[in-house]
Amino acid sequence: MSRRRAVLCLVMTALSVLDLVPVRSDQTSGDAVRATLSLAGVADELGYRRYWLAEHHNMPAVAATNPPVMIAMVAAATDRIRVGSGGVMLPNHAPLVVAEQFSLLEAAYPDRIDLGLGRAPGTDPVTSWALRHGGGGVSDDAVNHFPQYVDEIIAMMSLEGAGLSLRGGTHLLRATPHAIGVPTVWLLGSSEYSALLAAEKGLPYVFAHHFSGKGTAEALQLYRANFQPSPELAEPKTFLTVNAAVAESTEEAERLAQPQLHQMLALRTGQPLEAQLLVEDAEGRSLRPDQQQLVDAMAQKWVIGDPDAARAQIEDLAATYDVDEVMVNPVTGAYRGTEAATSPTREDTLRLLVK
Numbered sequence: 001m002s003r004r005r006a007v008l009c010l011v012m013t014a015l016s017v018l019d020l021v022p023v024r025s026d027q028t029s030g031d032a033v034r035a036t037l038s039l040a041g042v043a044d045e046l047g048y049r050r051y052w053l054a055e056h057h058n059m060p061a062v063a064a065t066n067p068p069v070m071i072a073m074v075a076a077a078t079d080r081i082r083v084g085s086g087g088v089m090l091p092n093h094a095p096l097v098v099a100e101q102f103s104l105l106e107a108a109y110p111d112r113i114d115l116g117l118g119r120a121p122g123t124d125p126v127t128s129w130a131l132r133h134g135g136g137g138v139s140d141d142a143v144n145h146f147p148q149y150v151d152e153i154i155a156m157m158s159l160e161g162a163g164l165s166l167r168g169g170t171h172l173l174r175a176t177p178h179a180i181g182v183p184t185v186w187l188l189g190s191s192e193y194s195a196l197l198a199a200e201k202g203l204p205y206v207f208a209h210h211f212s213g214k215g216t217a218e219a220l221q222l223y224r225a226n227f228q229p230s231p232e233l234a235e236p237k238t239f240l241t242v243n244a245a246v247a248e249s250t251e252e253a254e255r256l257a258q259p260q261l262h263q264m265l266a267l268r269t270g271q272p273l274e275a276q277l278l279v280e281d282a283e284g285r286s287l288r289p290d291q292q293q294l295v296d297a298m299a300q301k302w303v304i305g306d307p308d309a310a311r312a313q314i315e316d317l318a319a320t321y322d323v324d325e326v327m328v329n330p331v332t333g334a335y336r337g338t339e340a341a342t343s344p345t346r347e348d349t350l351r352l353l354v355k
Contacts, residue, residue, distance in 0.1 A: 202230025
């Protein structure tokens with residue numbers, strides 16, 4: 001891609017943020033949440049399009065356990081940016097509860113709320129069991145009912161509500177009374193199943209490119225080729241997600257990416273998980289050749305570099321996958337001595353991308 005082409009693309013490609021609310025070894029959960037609120041404020045000021053919070057459970061390095069709660073906090077701390085879930089793992093929750101939560105968020109922050117839905121557990125099997133049987137009453141078969149649950153949520157959040165057939169009668173269910181707007185529903189996934197389901201239902205779709213960087217082109221092609229227009233959406237709508245570490249120099253960006261790379265190495269190889277390492281601690285750990293090879297392969301799929309190089313990588317991705325929006329997960333770690341309730345290098349990643 002020519003330099004002129006890259007500059008022209010940069011003007012056209014919108015940027016958004018994905019946040020897992022990482023917890024470093026020097027942080028409490030409260031520190032991590034406060035750092036996220038500061039990061040969201042930076043994204044809002046810089047003109048990022050949307051800010052999505054993930055759902056993961058029982059993980060030492062992730063505080064994003066409850067997207068609706070985090071969305072409420074982030075939306076309250078910002079002024080214009082769209083805030084949403086990336087995503088709510090629907091098999092963990094009763095559809096009515098999700099519909100109620102996001103209808104209330106939309107009522108409080110009109111035209112700013114996105115509801116991204118996924119069907120992965122977002123956790124280990126034991127925690128998944130506790131989520132589904134510890135009070136919520138969601139069945140183990142919830143994954144198979146995912147398409148039905150998506151339809152139910154959309155219907156219950158609609159202005160008309162949904163009819164529930166029970167004991168010979170039809171009962172009206174509304175997620176909230178007197179709604180004047182509804183959140184935008186997105187389907188999220190990392191397989192062809194989710195792409196085809198989003199196309200069938202005529203919903204916007206996001207493939208989790210930041211997971212592994214594999215299968216993205218195939219999933220997006222399936223989505224676009226099979227898309228059926230719906231009342232919610234007339235034509236396919238999607239964007240790209242990517243892990244990003246940006247600093248003033250490529251060498252610095254590579255250093256700052258190490259803690260998250262070590263975290264992903266542990267996750268991929270079944271090692272015990274722990275809070276995210278500080279940069280110096282990650283650098284102090286030696287890796288076997290096979291582990292280093294896996295780390296290097298993951299890093300190749302991420303955006304890591306100085307501002308010019310990082311922006312060029314993002315524009316290449318946008319052009320390759322024909323999207324006009326890229327959602328970055330800022331994965332830069334922190335140095336020893338960083339104030340606990342801050343994440344300055346993650347904020348720098350967002351600032352340097354629009355510098």
